[in-house]
Amino acid sequence: MAxxxxxxxxxxxxxxxxxxxxxxxxxxxxxxxxGSKKIVGVFYKANEYAAKNPNFLGCxxxxxxxxxxxxxxxxxxxxxxxxxxxxxxxxxxxPDLHVLISxxxxxxxxxxERIKRAKNLQLLLTAGVGSDHIDLKAAAAAGLTVAExxxxxxxxVAEDELMRIxxxxxxxxxxxxQVITGEWNVAGIAYRAYDLEGKTVGTVGAGRxxxxxxxxxxxxxxxxxxxxxxxxxxxxxxxxxxxxEEDLDAMLPKCDIVVINTPLTEQTRGLFxxxxxxxxxxxxxIVNNARGAIMDTxxxxxxxxxxxxxGYSGDVWYPQxxxxxxxxxxxxxxxxxxxxxxxxxxxxxxxxxxxxDMLDRYFKGEEFPLQNYIVKEGKIASQYx
Amino acid sequence: MAxxxxxxxxxxxxxxxxxxxxxxxxxxxxxxxxGSKKIVGVFYKANEYAAKNPNFLGCxxxxxxxxxxxxxxxxxxxxxxxxxxxxxxxxxxxPDLHVLISxxxxxxxxxxERIKRAKNLQLLLTAGVGSDHIDLKAAAAAGLTVAExxxxxxxxVAEDELMRIxxxxxxxxxxxxQVITGEWNVAGIAYRAYDLEGKTVGTVGAGRxxxxxxxxxxxxxxxxxxxxxxxxxxxxxxxxxxxxEEDLDAMLPKCDIVVINTPLTEQTRGLFxxxxxxxxxxxxxIVNNARGAIMDTxxxxxxxxxxxxxGYSGDVWYPQxxxxxxxxxxxxxxxxxxxxxxxxxxxxxxxxxxxxDMLDRYFKGEEFPLQNYIVKEGKIASQYx
Numbered sequence: 105m106a107x108x109x110x111x112x113x114x115x116x117x118x119x120x121x122x123x124x125x126x127x128x129x130x131x132x133x134x135x136x137x138x139g140s141k142k143i144v145g146v147f148y149k150a151n152e153y154a155a156k157n158p159n160f161l162g163c164x165x166x167x168x169x170x171x172x173x174x175x176x177x178x179x180x181x182x183x184x185x186x187x188x189x190x191x192x193x194x195x196x197x198x199p200d201l202h203v204l205i206s207x208x209x210x211x212x213x214x215x216x217e218r219i220k221r222a223k224n225l226q227l228l229l230t231a232g233v234g235s236d237h238i239d240l241k242a243a244a245a246a247g248l249t250v251a252e253x254x255x256x257x258x259x260x261v262a263e264d265e266l267m268r269i270x271x272x273x274x275x276x277x278x279x280x281x282q283v284i285t286g287e288w289n290v291a292g293i294a295y296r297a298y299d300l301e302g303k304t305v306g307t308v309g310a311g312r313x314x315x316x317x318x319x320x321x322x323x324x325x326x327x328x329x330x331x332x333x334x335x336x337x338x339x340x341x342x343x344x345x346x347x348x349e350e351d352l353d354a355m356l357p358k359c360d361i362v363v364i365n366t367p368l369t370e371q372t373r374g375l376f377x378x379x380x381x382x383x384x385x386x387x388x389x390i391v392n393n394a395r396g397a398i399m400d401t402x403x404x405x406x407x408x409x410x411x412x413x414x415g416y417s418g419d420v421w422y423p424q425x426x427x428x429x430x431x432x433x434x435x436x437x438x439x440x441x442x443x444x445x446x447x448x449x450x451x452x453x454x455x456x457x458x459x460x461d462m463l464d465r466y467f468k469g470e471e472f473p474l475q476n477y478i479v480k481e482g483k484i485a486s487q488y489x
Numbered sequence: 490m491a492x493x494x495x496x497x498x499x500x501x502x503x504x505x506x507x508x509x510x511x512x513x514x515x516x517x518x519x520x521x522x523x524g525s526k527k528i529v530g531v532f533y534k535a536n537e538y539a540a541k542n543p544n545f546l547g548c549x550x551x552x553x554x555x556x557x558x559x560x561x562x563x564x565x566x567x568x569x570x571x572x573x574x575x576x577x578x579x580x581x582x583x584p585d586l587h588v589l590i591s592x593x594x595x596x597x598x599x600x601x602e603r604i605k606r607a608k609n610l611q612l613l614l615t616a617g618v619g620s621d622h623i624d625l626k627a628a629a630a631a632g633l634t635v636a637e638x639x640x641x642x643x644x645x646v647a648e649d650e651l652m653r654i655x656x657x658x659x660x661x662x663x664x665x666x667q668v669i670t671g672e673w674n675v676a677g678i679a680y681r682a683y684d685l686e687g688k689t690v691g692t693v694g695a696g697r698x699x700x701x702x703x704x705x706x707x708x709x710x711x712x713x714x715x716x717x718x719x720x721x722x723x724x725x726x727x728x729x730x731x732x733x734e735e736d737l738d739a740m741l742p743k744c745d746i747v748v749i750n751t752p753l754t755e756q757t758r759g760l761f762x763x764x765x766x767x768x769x770x771x772x773x774x775i776v777n778n779a780r781g782a783i784m785d786t787x788x789x790x791x792x793x794x795x796x797x798x799x800g801y802s803g804d805v806w807y808p809q810x811x812x813x814x815x816x817x818x819x820x821x822x823x824x825x826x827x828x829x830x831x832x833x834x835x836x837x838x839x840x841x842x843x844x845x846d847m848l849d850r851y852f853k854g855e856e857f858p859l860q861n862y863i864v865k866e867g868k869i870a871s872q873y874x
Contacts, residue, residue: 150676157680209675260684263709267655274649274833276656277665279804279826283818288810288827290594291535295542299645299835320708324648419664425673433668441664442673448659450684 141202142180142224143463146194147231148210149185162207162452168231170460177467187212203227203466205459209443211237211424219246227466228479231455232257232446235478236368236395240488243479250479251472253458255312257446261393262316264419264445265363269321271439272389272415273300273361296414301325306359308352309366309394310336311487317363318344331355353383361389364418367487368395378403387414393445396422401431408435419445526587527565527609528848531579532616533595534570547592547837553616555845562852572597588612588851590844594828596622596809604631612851613864616840617642617831620863621753621780625873628864635864636857638843640697642831646778647701649804649830654706654746656824657774657800658685681799686710691744693737694751694779695721696872702748703729716740738768746774749803752872753780763788772799778830781807786816793820804830 150163161169167183174181182201186193187210194212202224206212214228219242228238230252243250271277275297282289305321306329307314315336318328321344328346335341335348349355356362362384366372376390377400384390390413392399401422407413417439421430424443432440462472478485535548546554552568559566567586571578572595579597587609591597599613604627613623615637628635656662660682667674690706691714692699700721703713706729713731720726720733734740741747747769751757761775762785769775775798777784786807792798802824806815809828817825847857863870 148675150680153676153680160676160680162679163676259686263655263685264659267652267659267661270648270652270655271661274652274830276652276826279829280662280824282827283811283823283825286813286818290533290827290829290832291538291545291548293827293829294533294547294594294832294834294837295535295538295545297829297833299833300648301644301835323705323707426668428671433671438668439665440668441661442667442675442678444664444675444678444682445659447675447679448682448684449679450686452679 140178140180142182142197142200143174143203143205144194144197144201145181145183145205146187146210146212147183147185147207157449159449159453161456162231162447168456168459170456170463173460185210198222200224203229203463205229205231206237207231208234208237209447214238216242219243219248229459229462231459234367234395240479240484244482244484247482248479249477251462251476252478253455254475256455256458257451258312258316260448260451261313261445262320265317265391265393266320268391268417268439269305269361269363269389270300272391272417273298273303277439303327303360304329304358305361305363306330306349306355307363307365309364311365314365315340317365318346329355329358356380356383357385359388360385361391364392364394364398366394366398368397369488372398374400376400376403378406381407381412386412389415392418393420396420405431405435408437415439419443525563525565527567527582527585528559528588528590529579529582529586530566530568530590531572531595531597532568532570532592542834544834544838546841547616547832553841553844555841555848558845570595583607585609588614590614590616591622592616593619593622594832599623601627604628604633614844614847616844619752619780625864625869629867629869632867633864634862636847636861637863638840639860641840641843642836643697643701645833645836646698646830647705650702650748650776650778651705653776653802653824654690654748654774655685657776657802658683658688658746662824688745689714689743690746690748691716691734691740692748692750694749696750699750700725702750703731714740714743741765741768742770744773745770746776749777749779749783751779751783753782754873757783759785761785761788763791766792766797771797774800777803778805781805790816790820793822800824804828
């Protein structure tokens with residue numbers, strides 16, 4: 105698909121819900137001394153795919169399209185995909201980097217230990233949305249600033265979730281397998297293919313992505329439910345027709361389809377364990393583009409095998425990249441992909457523009473868009489608490 | 490997914506667009522003499538899948554759930570999946586059947602020759618929507634009535650089309666292949682994965698299914714175009730924001746995604762040949778759940794191979810079942826399935842109820858719902874002309 109893409113309309117403006125109030129006192133990073141900075145970016149390598157699309161900015165080769173701009177200002181810009189183990193390329197730069205740019209798609213895990221050794225580190229930027237690969241408490245304690253390109257790929261992820269809902273409800277993959285294996289057996293697909301219309305879809309979390317999903321689900325005439333800490337404003341609730349469920353355990357048994365749209369926090373890590381999955385309808389379909397670690401890996405495998413889960417689709421795993429023997433690769437009724445939903449070409453253009461904007465502000469000592477802050481002046485944004 | 494399904498709300502009411510005006514003069518079939526009728530149903534066989542779902546009515550074993558009802562009234566009901574060749578089961582019953590029930594999913598091709606030999610035939614019912622497997626001219630000339638369960642699966646098909654659009658735009662299948670083959674290469678997917686937002690989607694045909702698709706596309710913030718013989722009523726045009734394109738050749742070059750939503754007629758057979766496909770954008774994505782014969786089979790293969798078509802998805806083929814060596818099974822960037830979109834469990838419940846309703850009216854000498862008629866009193870419905 106050769107499309108005209110406009111990076112200019114990229115960064116969407118959303119009402120801030122970061123929970124960080126405005127402040128004119130800048131953190132250490134924004135008082136950074138002028139002069140050359142060492143910036144390290146960790147992105148997935150594209151190899152032969154790098155040259156196939158001029159807008160492919162999110163890979164190591166594309167390097168967000170900011171190399172020339174950075175270097176022309178005298179900054180040093182190291183980009184690598186090599187992020188694991190004591191001898192990796194990233195490790196070499198930990199002691200003297202000022203800024204680390206990472207992504208959720210190929211996460212550079214920023215541990216407390218790495219933060220301690222990064223004496224010059226001031227700023228951690230996530231190219232995309234989702235900074236749980238960073239030890240936020242340790243970052244806050246060290247006075248670092250952590251920021252994302254909030255909103256840069258929420259549409260991308262919400263669209264992808266709706267695709268996965270349909271793939272599971274319609275039982276797409278067994279049909280595709282028949283095609284490529286020379287078979288034709290309509291019954292083998294149809295006996296468990298349904299319309300989405302009339303089904304009950306519940307989202308666990310109704311932040312930016314959850315709300316966009318609900319808006320896109322609206323014309324499908326489903327029963328829409330959402331669980332969150334807070335009720336949506338009445339206008340949006342009215343617009344989507346979604347019903348608030350204060351108690352997650354009360355919502356789960358009602359849902360034909362459950363979509364996970366909550367950040368990974370200490371509260372949500374392993375939330376969907378054997379007990380939680382047992383509360384759901386037999387044959388429930390689950391879509392999870394949030395984070396793999398929100399699920400108990402083995403509980404998902406067991407429930408897919410027993411039929412308690414009728415289908416599981418998502419693009420998030422723990423760890424990432426998923427090892428060759430990750431059991432979700434081989435469980436029945438899965439429709440998984442690598443971590444991809446937030447890194448469409450359109451999303452890359454937006455988060456590349458957002459990172460460049462924040463770097464520019466950082467060099468100039470200016471504040472970031474408020475909703476981008478994840479850690480600021482020792483405080484962690486409320487959605488990560 | 491274990492769901493409560495209500496057949497009662499099944500048959501949707503749509504404004505009639507069949508183009509056949511009401512008439513109190515009944516055709517031969519509706520003057521049929523009272524007494525026992527021989528009814529033959531041709532459905533796909535489900536074998537081991539038949540018992541897996543009590544609502545699986547659309548298979549030969551399920552037989553639309555009307556056997557007991559028919560036999561209790563003294564009618565004979567033969568059901569088979571064996572529909573091809575001179576010695577097939579269907580052929581045995583051609584000389585003396587009164588009613589033939591067939592489906593688009595496993596089409597019993599009703600040729601002029603078969604109609605000539607079917608001396609007792611009065612009524613041809615399509616369980617579903619799409620009666621192009623019947624020679625409608627020959628049926629009209631013979632004074633037969635042909636009727637579908639109009640509207641019974643239009644939601645099912647429209648949902649499936651949106652799924653296929655997303656599967657192609659998001660480049661889903663290469664990611665899934667990586668998962669099951671133990672790989673992880675985000676770049677190999679991302680270099681041609683896009684958001685649907687902002688893209689131009691054109692539907693060729695904006696009848697019932699096309700309109701439902703446009704309604705479901707509305708929240709995705711695309712540029713929506715439609716080509717049809719007639720402009721939609723302004724309210725619906727306004728509601729979907731879709732723009733009318735009178736000239737198909739003028740619409741095609743604007744579209745990132747083209748969806749085929751036109752019946753198969755003499756005008757549309759082979760419509761998308763090499764020349765037509767060449768008018769589209771390089772890398773266009775095509776979704777076709779209408780009929781396989783609307784495409785020139787080899788032109789699609791060639792364009793997928795050259796990259797002129799960036800992705801092709803649909804569930805319709807010519808002929809059906811698609812032979813093992815059908816080239817669409819093996820062309821690049823396809824996301825095909827067997828003919829499945831209109832035979833979800835929900836759709837089966839609706840079209841089974843609709844067929845039962847029409848048989849009941851036939852036995853009682855009552856008129857069918859007007860929009861269901863495809864051939865009546867020698868006239869063919871306008872959408873098939």
